[in-house]
Amino acid sequence: MTGGPLPKSLDDTPALGRWISLAEPGRVIIASGKVELGQGITTALAQIAAEALEVRLARVTLAEVDTDRAPNEGFTAGSQSVEVSGAALRLAAAQARAALIAVAAARLGVDAARLGCDDGAVLLDGAPSGLDFWGLAADVDWGQPVADAAGVRPASAYRVVGQSVPRADLVQKRIGGGFIHDVDLPGMAHVRVVRQPFRLARLERVDSDWLARRHPGVRALSKADFLALVSDDEYAVHAAHAEADRFVRWQEVPGRWQPAKAPEGMVAAIGAEPAPATCTSTIAVRYARAHIAHASIGPSCALAQYEAGRLTVWTHSQGVFALRAQIARCLGLDVAAVRVVHAHGAGCYGHNGADDAALDAAIVACALPGRPVRVLWSREDELSRGPLGAAMSAEISAGVDAAGRVAAWTMHVTSAPHAQRPGMGGYANLSSAEAMDGAHLPREVADLPEAAGGGASRNARAIYDFAQEVRVAIDTRSRIRTSSLRSLGAHLNVFAIESAMDELAELAGADPLDFRLRHLSDPRCRRVLAEAAEMSGWAGAQATGEGVAKGLAVARYKGKGAWLAAVAQVTVAAEVRLARLWLAVDAGLLINPEGARSQIEGGAIQAASWSLKEAVSVEHDRVAAFGWGSYPILRFSEVPEIETRFIEPPGAAPLGAGEAAQGPVAAAIGNAVARALGARVRDLPLTRAQILRAVAGG
Amino acid sequence: MTTSVSFHLNGLAVSPDADSDTPLLFVLRNRLGLKAARFGCGNEECGACVVEIDGRARFACTTPLSALAGARLTTAEGLPDHPIGAALLAAFAQEHAGQCGYCLSGILMAAFVLLRANPTPDRASIIAALDGNLCRCGAHGGILRAVERAVASLAETAP
Numbered sequence: 001m002t003g004g005p006l007p008k009s010l011d012d013t014p015a016l017g018r019w020i021s022l023a024e025p026g027r028v029i030i031a032s033g034k035v036e037l038g039q040g041i042t043t044a045l046a047q048i049a050a051e052a053l054e055v056r057l058a059r060v061t062l063a064e065v066d067t068d069r070a071p072n073e074g075f076t077a078g079s080q081s082v083e084v085s086g087a088a089l090r091l092a093a094a095q096a097r098a099a100l101i102a103v104a105a106a107r108l109g110v111d112a113a114r115l116g117c118d119d120g121a122v123l124l125d126g127a128p129s130g131l132d133f134w135g136l137a138a139d140v141d142w143g144q145p146v147a148d149a150a151g152v153r154p155a156s157a158y159r160v161v162g163q164s165v166p167r168a169d170l171v172q173k174r175i176g177g178g179f180i181h182d183v184d185l186p187g188m189a190h191v192r193v194v195r196q197p198f199r200l201a202r203l204e205r206v207d208s209d210w211l212a213r214r215h216p217g218v219r220a221l222s223k224a225d226f227l228a229l230v231s232d233d234e235y236a237v238h239a240a241h242a243e244a245d246r247f248v249r250w251q252e253v254p255g256r257w258q259p260a261k262a263p264e265g266m267v268a269a270i271g272a273e274p275a276p277a278t279c280t281s282t283i284a285v286r287y288a289r290a291h292i293a294h295a296s297i298g299p300s301c302a303l304a305q306y307e308a309g310r311l312t313v314w315t316h317s318q319g320v321f322a323l324r325a326q327i328a329r330c331l332g333l334d335v336a337a338v339r340v341v342h343a344h345g346a347g348c349y350g351h352n353g354a355d356d357a358a359l360d361a362a363i364v365a366c367a368l369p370g371r372p373v374r375v376l377w378s379r380e381d382e383l384s385r386g387p388l389g390a391a392m393s394a395e396i397s398a399g400v401d402a403a404g405r406v407a408a409w410t411m412h413v414t415s416a417p418h419a420q421r422p423g424m425g426g427y428a429n430l431s432s433a434e435a436m437d438g439a440h441l442p443r444e445v446a447d448l449p450e451a452a453g454g455g456a457s458r459n460a461r462a463i464y465d466f467a468q469e470v471r472v473a474i475d476t477r478s479r480i481r482t483s484s485l486r487s488l489g490a491h492l493n494v495f496a497i498e499s500a501m502d503e504l505a506e507l508a509g510a511d512p513l514d515f516r517l518r519h520l521s522d523p524r525c526r527r528v529l530a531e532a533a534e535m536s537g538w539a540g541a542q543a544t545g546e547g548v549a550k551g552l553a554v555a556r557y558k559g560k561g562a563w564l565a566a567v568a569q570v571t572v573a574a575e576v577r578l579a580r581l582w583l584a585v586d587a588g589l590l591i592n593p594e595g596a597r598s599q600i601e602g603g604a605i606q607a608a609s610w611s612l613k614e615a616v617s618v619e620h621d622r623v624a625a626f627g628w629g630s631y632p633i634l635r636f637s638e639v640p641e642i643e644t645r646f647i648e649p650p651g652a653a654p655l656g657a658g659e660a661a662q663g664p665v666a667a668a669i670g671n672a673v674a675r676a677l678g679a680r681v682r683d684l685p686l687t688r689a690q691i692l693r694a695v696a697g698g
Numbered sequence: 699m700t701t702s703v704s705f706h707l708n709g710l711a712v713s714p715d716a717d718s719d720t721p722l723l724f725v726l727r728n729r730l731g732l733k734a735a736r737f738g739c740g741n742e743e744c745g746a747c748v749v750e751i752d753g754r755a756r757f758a759c760t761t762p763l764s765a766l767a768g769a770r771l772t773t774a775e776g777l778p779d780h781p782i783g784a785a786l787l788a789a790f791a792q793e794h795a796g797q798c799g800y801c802l803s804g805i806l807m808a809a810f811v812l813l814r815a816n817p818t819p820d821r822a823s824i825i826a827a828l829d830g831n832l833c834r835c836g837a838h839g840g841i842l843r844a845v846e847r848a849v850a851s852l853a854e855t856a857p
Contacts, residue, residue: 037798038797038798038800038835040797164794166791166792166794167794169799170791170796170799170802171791173796173799173800173802173803174774174777174787174790174791174796174799174803174806175734175774175775175777175778175803176732176733176734176735176773176774176775176803177733177734178799179733179736179799179800181733181736181737182733233728234724234727235716235717235720235721235724238724238740242740295834296800296834297738297744297746297798297800297801297832297833297834298736298737298738298746298798299737299738345798346798346799346800346834347800347834347835349834376737378740379738379739379740379741379743379744594794595794598794598797598837598840599797601836601839601840602797602835602837603836604836605836605838605839606835627739627741627743628739628741628743628744628832629741629743633832633834634836635829635832636828636829636831636833636838636841636842637825637829639836639838639839641839642839
């Protein structure tokens with residue numbers, strides 16, 4: 001027994017048989033509501049189940065997440081999959097094992113204490129009993145609720161958990177196949193959607209004659225302001241879509257778009273605001289980032305088929321159940337008439353165009369009953385027409401006292417919305433829903449609640465011991481659609497907090513590491529800081545303005561996830577060159593160490609890319625379609641050497657790690673750049689233009 | 699204009715029927731059922747569609763079928779049958795290289811072309827060969843280690 005409360009997933013889906021099936025001889029099929037996003041969750045969850053059942057990993061398969069069968073575990077987001085779904089599967093597998101042993105004991109007429117198991121074979125006093133799990137499974141009550149009663153083995157006895165098992169799904173992906181993009185359904189129609197150039201743009205004219213002459217075999221299909229091109233041949237529809245501006249005209253209808261109501265300025269006040277009178281020196285500074293594109297390397301894709309009154313949609317969405325409800329609502333179908341099945345997509349890093357593409361496919365499938373349809377987005381649409389990561393700013397007013405301690409700290413965060421996934425706030429939040437009917441435009445937008453880790457408020461509370469006043473406001477005035485991008489507000493909030501800590505350390509004449517430790521009682525946080533400092537050879541206060549420098553930052557993701565300290569080494573000449581990163585991480589127990597390292601280092605490189613290069617260009621509150629040429633991301637020649645060290649405190653539970661690096665890496669780079677340059681850049685990304693501006697202003 | 703263009707694909711002679719201006723990527727994926735070359739941008743900017751044509755790394759998304767008459771092509775489907783390809787695949791598995799995997803087939807092909815031309819590249823050469831391939835997951839470190847591991851394993855087995 002673990003003694004804690006049951007994972008929420010087990011309250012929602014208690015029956016043992018919904019999590020584990022031994023119906024197929026020699027195989028264990030496990031179920032989860034969490035989906036593979038390239039983060040390796042398929043492998044990590046299989047490891048957890050194999051460990052608890054004491055079977056070889058090769059026997060365990062994770063079933064595809066299908067709304068007809070899978071437990072509903074909400075969105076695969078917020079680094080919660082191992083923590084939540086993993087905990088549910090661990091208990092379910094342990095209970096299944098206990099139930100199977102109990103059946104064996106009854107059959108053999110012996111005390112269960114004399115029985116053990118090895119890869120599904122039941123042992124009596126350590127010798128084969130002739131029974132195995134699959135021969136016993138029929139006698140188990142699979143309807144029994146999973147409780148926390150079976151006992152979970154101590155980590156010291158683990159054989160599968162903690163091993164760096166290679167990802168089975170990558171075998172096929174390396175040599176072709178494995179993605180939703182690769183599925184061919186017989187007689188499939190190929191579809192490209194001509195997206196509205198801005199929200200609530202009116203479809204004024206489609207020149208079908210021109211289309212028919214120029215692209216025979218491609219036809220247009222529209223529904224209000226939704227416009228799809230359909231063909232038997234993918235290249236034909238691809239080529240027609242590339243020329244859409246030659247036969248499609250859009251119109252702005254003044255007053256049609258109205259901003260959503262913003263939530264009341266939320267106050268996440270923590271402690272009393274100390275009297276600024278005690279401060280001997282202060283800062284009042286503003287940090288910001290622009291909108292950032294999720295920029296998946298594989299454009300969003302979906303398949304759908306409407307047959308005999310039932311719609312099936314295949315998607316790489318992060319939340320198939322929420323998507324099912326919104327597709328049903330947008331198309332006027334009963335939820336029971338819609339089945340949504342997850343298939344692997346390219347990495348999404350949050351709420352990108354995946355759900356939008358699923359509705360696109362569903363609309364066209366319903367218009368072509370019986371015919372399977374496949375929608376693929378263009379590169380430009382993938383970068384510019386899906387939800388973007390929210391632009392944000394954080395204003396910090398703070399000061400230090402004569403003793404060199406922080407004596408005042410106020411942080412005001414203003415952010416575009418982070419929480420506009422399908423169904424959130426009661427709205428569809430799907431691009432083509434708005435195109436079919438403007439009434440789907442959200443009228444109110446909320447932030448994610450603190451219990452869910454917050455959105456704009458994520459990591460707005462500094463990890464330090466001093467009193468803080470924190471305010472967070474959601475700015476809904478822009479018509480640009482934004483939603484969850486990996487780590488949500490934590491990227492900018494941690495960048496702001498940890499940059500300000502360096503600015504305050506400088507005022508206090510203290511080394512950035514010493515200054516942080518002065519305000520830090522959390523032992524696990526102190527530990528990762530010390531490790532990162534040791535790994536990087538952190539040598540106290542360094543010269544500034546020399547063009548080469550190190551910077552340091554730390555945070556605990558969401559205040560309750562993994563701790564991560566980062567040290568960055570940069571060279572600043574015309575451009576910033578990130579040469580090295582040292583990362584010290586405490587994510588508790590590691591299920592798959594290489595998988596965790598891949599998540600941390602991948603997150604670090606992505607955060608470096610956001611922070612050094614990425615900003616979506618906005619003019620007149622519109623995003624013009626753009627490609628990789630105008631939205632560069634970090635390349636092989638630009639990625640740093642990374643050294644990562646994991647700290648695994650004995651007995652510590654696993655903590656989500658996939659987003660822990662985003663904030664600390666951004667801030668460590670910012671702090672290194674400030675030291676190398678002798679001037680601070682507070683607006684991300686740290687491009688040549690921003691640096692010239694900072695140097696001129698500084 | 700529909701023409702039949704003949705070329706060698708992973709060691710086999712093929713003559714797919716398609717308009718001669720159809721990009722190779724659509725021919726591979728939709729006519730020949732080979733899914734390793736992937737659509738990423740259609741504009742030579744990401745490398746997800748890279749294949750080997752007559753010893754050089756090429757973007758399948760912009761190479762028209764008409765340019766392939768008599769050519770010898772390798773796609774990632776053909777890697778297991780080639781010693782260098784097999785070494786790369788094994789090394790990528792051992793190094794846990796890649797995260798979502800969408801970019802991997804194009805990166806493997808760029809590495810394959812490099813190692814066929816230069817069996818002992820240094821890290822700078824590997825980086826230069828892969829610099830036209832984007833990876834959004836940040837899996838670059840493992841991928842570079844994997845290519846280096848393949849180089850080392852091929853050196854061990856070389857006569």
